[in-house]
Amino acid sequence: MSFNGKTVVVLGATGVVGSGLCRAYLDAGAFVVAVSRSAERLNELKKTLSVRPTDAFAVAVGDFKDSTSTGRAQVAIDAALAGRAIDHVISSQGFVKFGPPPTQSTAAQLQEALDDGLTINFHAAKALLPGIKQRPATFTMVSGGLAHQPPPDPAMWMGTLKNAAVNAFTLGLAAETARDVVRVNTVCIHFGVAPIGGKQNQFGLPAERDSLALAPAFLAIARGKQKGQVLCLNGWADVDALAKS
């Protein structure tokens, strides 16, 4: 699957999922703009991905926590794009906050959980989606299977909330873009994914495969017809099926 001539912006690029996606899109021939809140972590990412100076890879420091920082992130991304139009956006930002069970949490903790999941995707969509609405582009967010079930530990309930909020946000964006060319989707991952070359996810739980193995599902969506969907990956077999679709 070639992405020669395509431009992909990856938010949350330094993360477990984001880093694998950056490598996979680079390998597929795309020009990749990796976005992180930290220049230092972007330098680390370049080392992790063995990026050479001549590779089609640019970085942008940006934070989508509020409208002011989002404006600055947009300027940094535009500079990294150097006039290229965006073909695909992946927003794989944030992970799961741990906290006290619901009735023992504070409203501030609740707000923080939503900020670290929903709000950053909200600002990312406001910044990057309008410009690609009439292009054969994709805007793909990433969530997790905690969205659909009581969490195994009450300390993870904010993860349930965050993932469900991202999934619900997808439907709002789906309604807005129903008549547009762009395809908005969310990939909801129901299993652990390890960092490139790893065997465990962030919880230290064994992960059968790493984010490089996950990437073909995202590349398939970028090439596919899915539109306005929350695409649940219940297991690695679903990744393989999507990759072959």
Ligand SMILES: NC(=O)c1ccc[n+]([C@@H]2O[C@H](COP(=O)([O-])OP(=O)(O)OC[C@H]3O[C@@H](n4cnc5c(N)ncnc54)[C@H](OP(=O)(O)O)[C@@H]3O)[C@@H](O)[C@H]2O)c1
């Ligand atoms: N890894 C798994 O096993 C797994 C399984 C199921 C679902 N998922 C889902 O996949 C998505 C990405 O997960 P991941 O495993 O790649 O997480 P991760 O390793 O923590 O990466 C997420 C990245 O998001 C960036 N980020 C930007 N704004 C943030 C904010 N306000 N708070 C926290 N991080 C922020 C961080 O990069 P900077 O700090 O560099 O900005 C971070 O590297 C999440 O939605 C997660 O629920 C992951």
